[in-house]
Amino acid sequence: MAKVLRCGDLMPGCNAVIEGKDEAEVMAKGAEHARTAHKMTAIPPEMAAKVRAAIKEKQ
Numbered sequence: 001m002a003k004v005l006r007c008g009d010l011m012p013g014c015n016a017v018i019e020g021k022d023e024a025e026v027m028a029k030g031a032e033h034a035r036t037a038h039k040m041t042a043i044p045p046e047m048a049a050k051v052r053a054a055i056k057e058k059q
């Protein structure tokens with residue numbers, strides 16, 4: 001089942017929607033997006049947990 005992450009759930013004001021075939025792909029793309037769009041060079045463990053919680057099944 002495909003997964004989707006709305007970055008705005010974590011970063012208010014960001015309209016990026018990250019999709020992947022599974023949670024791992026969404027996490028990888030999300031990390032790349034965080035690095036390029038939000039200048040986050042590392043994802044702290046508590047942020048990774050929030051990201052995981054925000055990932056939803058793609059409708």
Ligand SMILES: [Zn+2]
Pocket residue numbers: 007008011014015016033037038
């Ligand atoms: Zn974003």
